[in-house]
Amino acid sequence: MTRFLIRRIILGLVTLWVIITLVFVLYYARPGVDPARELAGRAVTPALLANINKQYGFNLPVYVQYWNYLKRLVPIPGQFNLGISNNNHLPVTTIIAQAVPIDISLAVGSAVIWMVLGISVGVLAARRPRSLWDRGATVFVLTGVSMPTFILGLLLLYVLYYLLTIHGIAIFPKPGSYTPITTNPLEWAHDLILPWITLALITAATYSRLTRSSLLETLGEDYIRTARAKGLSERRVVYRHALRSSLTPIVTQFGIDLATVLGGAIITESIFGLPGLGLAVVQAIQVQNLPVVIGIVLVASFFVVAANIVVDALYAVLDPRVRVS
Amino acid sequence: MSLSTVDAAATTVPPEDPAVKGIEGRTPLQLVVQRLRTDRVAIISVVVIVLIIALAIGAPLIAAITGHGPTDTNVDNGTDANGQPLPPGSAGYLLGTDNLGRDILVRIAYGARVSLIVGVVATAIATIVGVVVGLFAGYYGGWLDSILARIMDVVLSFPYVLFAIVLVSVFGSSLPLTILVIAFFSFAAIGRIVRGQALSQREKEYVEAAHSLGAGNMRIMFVDILPNLVAPVIVLATLLIPTAIIFEATLSFLGLGIALPTPSWGNMLSDAEGVGFQAWWFYIFPMIFLLLTTLAFNLLGDAVRDALDPRTERIFAGRRKKKPA
Numbered sequence: 001m002t003r004f005l006i007r008r009i010i011l012g013l014v015t016l017w018v019i020i021t022l023v024f025v026l027y028y029a030r031p032g033v034d035p036a037r038e039l040a041g042r043a044v045t046p047a048l049l050a051n052i053n054k055q056y057g058f059n060l061p062v063y064v065q066y067w068n069y070l071k072r073l074v075p076i077p078g079q080f081n082l083g084i085s086n087n088n089h090l091p092v093t094t095i096i097a098q099a100v101p102i103d104i105s106l107a108v109g110s111a112v113i114w115m116v117l118g119i120s121v122g123v124l125a126a127r128r129p130r131s132l133w134d135r136g137a138t139v140f141v142l143t144g145v146s147m148p149t150f151i152l153g154l155l156l157l158y159v160l161y162y163l164l165t166i167h168g169i170a171i172f173p174k175p176g177s178y179t180p181i182t183t184n185p186l187e188w189a190h191d192l193i194l195p196w197i198t199l200a201l202i203t204a205a206t207y208s209r210l211t212r213s214s215l216l217e218t219l220g221e222d223y224i225r226t227a228r229a230k231g232l233s234e235r236r237v238v239y240r241h242a243l244r245s246s247l248t249p250i251v252t253q254f255g256i257d258l259a260t261v262l263g264g265a266i267i268t269e270s271i272f273g274l275p276g277l278g279l280a281v282v283q284a285i286q287v288q289n290l291p292v293v294i295g296i297v298l299v300a301s302f303f304v305v306a307a308n309i310v311v312d313a314l315y316a317v318l319d320p321r322v323r324v325s
Numbered sequence: 326m327s328l329s330t331v332d333a334a335a336t337t338v339p340p341e342d343p344a345v346k347g348i349e350g351r352t353p354l355q356l357v358v359q360r361l362r363t364d365r366v367a368i369i370s371v372v373v374i375v376l377i378i379a380l381a382i383g384a385p386l387i388a389a390i391t392g393h394g395p396t397d398t399n400v401d402n403g404t405d406a407n408g409q410p411l412p413p414g415s416a417g418y419l420l421g422t423d424n425l426g427r428d429i430l431v432r433i434a435y436g437a438r439v440s441l442i443v444g445v446v447a448t449a450i451a452t453i454v455g456v457v458v459g460l461f462a463g464y465y466g467g468w469l470d471s472i473l474a475r476i477m478d479v480v481l482s483f484p485y486v487l488f489a490i491v492l493v494s495v496f497g498s499s500l501p502l503t504i505l506v507i508a509f510f511s512f513a514a515i516g517r518i519v520r521g522q523a524l525s526q527r528e529k530e531y532v533e534a535a536h537s538l539g540a541g542n543m544r545i546m547f548v549d550i551l552p553n554l555v556a557p558v559i560v561l562a563t564l565l566i567p568t569a570i571i572f573e574a575t576l577s578f579l580g581l582g583i584a585l586p587t588p589s590w591g592n593m594l595s596d597a598e599g600v601g602f603q604a605w606w607f608y609i610f611p612m613i614f615l616l617l618t619t620l621a622f623n624l625l626g627d628a629v630r631d632a633l634d635p636r637t638e639r640i641f642a643g644r645r646k647k648k649p650a
Contacts, residue, residue, distance in 0.1 A: 146619035162602040
């Protein structure tokens with residue numbers, strides 16, 4: 001078990017290192033790009049360039065820059081530093097700290113919806129395979145899988161916000177509304193309901209499909225026949241015996257999906273104007289604000305890599321066969 | 326036996342020897358095609374896909390018939406007297422015009438080209454790379470497998486939407502880059518499946534037999550093993566096409582895919598979002614075409630999987646048995 005975990009952590013660190021290096025090469029070591037010039041803004045003077053070069057070390061050899069860049073990413077207080085935004089000269093860590101609560105709000109709300117919806121649809125489908133329920137579930141899954149997030153978001157905005165509002169029924173908030181949960185929890189939920197539905201509907205499809213196939217497979221196992229033979233109620237057999245063990249693949253998927261949303265739901269945030277990491281990174285890319293882009297890419301990658309490790313560890317706890325291989 | 330029944334039998338019996346007919350084998354391909362032909366959903370999907378392909382191929386024809394190029398702003402009759410876009414059904418503009426007076430039908434037809442090219446070419450590259458990498462990893466095993474499998478793990482645990490956006494922002498958006506980015510983040514999905522299959526296939530007796538006949542590694546991998554992996558690869562590839570199409574549309578929607586003014590369904594929707602919801606036809610038509618395409622490919626992929634899966638036959642048999650009861 002320990003060996004397995006150590007291997008996963010090493011693989012996670014390697015993944016992070018690959019991402020960090022790729023980002024460094026893309027942004028700092030690309031021929032024909034002068035990061036000092038990009039930082040200097042419009043009023044460029046040779047003195048200013050020299051000053052920036054000295055301050056940030058852009059005139060040092062590439063490998064020295066790379067080493068310094070790696071050093072400041074080591075998570076030790078005082079040393080950890082993601083740089084300063086080119087736009088407003090705030091530290092990138094501050095910008096990220098401001099955006100993360102929005103991503104947490106987005107992730108928590110939508111995760112509840114997609115888990116409940118996805119698993120219930122999957123269970124319903126698996127309990128009566130090839131029934132009308134199952135057909136309906138298949139349609140739900142295939143529509144969810146085929147639906148680009150931005151189309152669902154735009155459709156919800158068009159129907160539930162625009163059409164209702166121009167007919168005088170302004171139930172849903174206009175895009176760009178966000179209230180922190182600490183200010184008013186009801187407003188918070190109200191402002192986030194459409195983004196939650198958007199993310200949840202798209203994601204729930206995968207969970208329905210996973211739950212259905214996994215539960216169907218489990219229901220064919222011998223121990224389920226034993227449980228039935230003991231005279232347990234069908235409800236008890238499905239929910240207590242079968243569902244519990246068929247949730248392992250869902251745990252995996254859940255960890256990674258949650259981490260992806262935490263690292264910025266780029267499309268949902270762009271459409272609903274939510275100032276989370278996803279919107280921040282898109283805006284930073286549009287104005288070539290590299291320190292912010294890099295900072296967010298690294299944070300998002302960290303979430304995904306960490307989630308992968310946690311999920312693998314959980315999986316090994318839940319399913320002993322994994323540990324052996 | 327009356328003469329008439331003998332006559333009837335003589336006309337219904339085919340001219341060949343019935344004994345030979347009875348043992349005539351069907352190739353796996355024939356079986357699959359036969360199953361697909363009885364699947365109504367599959368047929369409808371194929372028809373939709375063929376129609377979209379026809380639309381893409383016929384795009385210049387549509388442009389010639391309407392007299393509007395995909396990027397023409399039709400200053401003389403593309404907008405009404407107040408400079409407002411024309412709704413669908415206006416003279417000469419079946420699906421209306423956008424805020425610049427461009428013909429939406431013509432742009433959708435050209436957008437179909439982008440979606441199909443990206444979907445098919447990116448999937449083809451991802452499939453070829455995935456199959457080669459997976460075969461080498463699974464067949465040779467050892468250190469080569471360790472390295473290739475780890476690379477695929479790393480690619481699979483990338484926050485890929487974010488990374489795709491970063492790549493496109495650095496190199497500038499273009500069709501080839503969009504295709505390469507999508508292919509890069511998709512090959513590992515196929516590679517992992519092929520690797521797993523190759524790992525089990527190389528232990529089979531027929532591989533040993535090929536070895537003893539003096540076949541080389543390349544021949545065993547690509548001539549002996551590969552045909553056994555065709556089924557899962559075809560299914561995955563069919564399902565990768567809609568994913569690639571959604572990926573491209575998403576990138577273009579964020580302004581990081583196909584550069585304007587070249588039309589793609591994604592950047593048409595991005596254009597529409599900038600205008601607002603008043604002109605619903607900016608949104609609804611690209612949405613319908615995009616959804617139809619992804620849904621058709623997903624449905625076809627599901628149908629192909631069912632047709633290739635030998636267990637499906639038993640399910641159908643079970644269904645037939647159940648019916649009289």
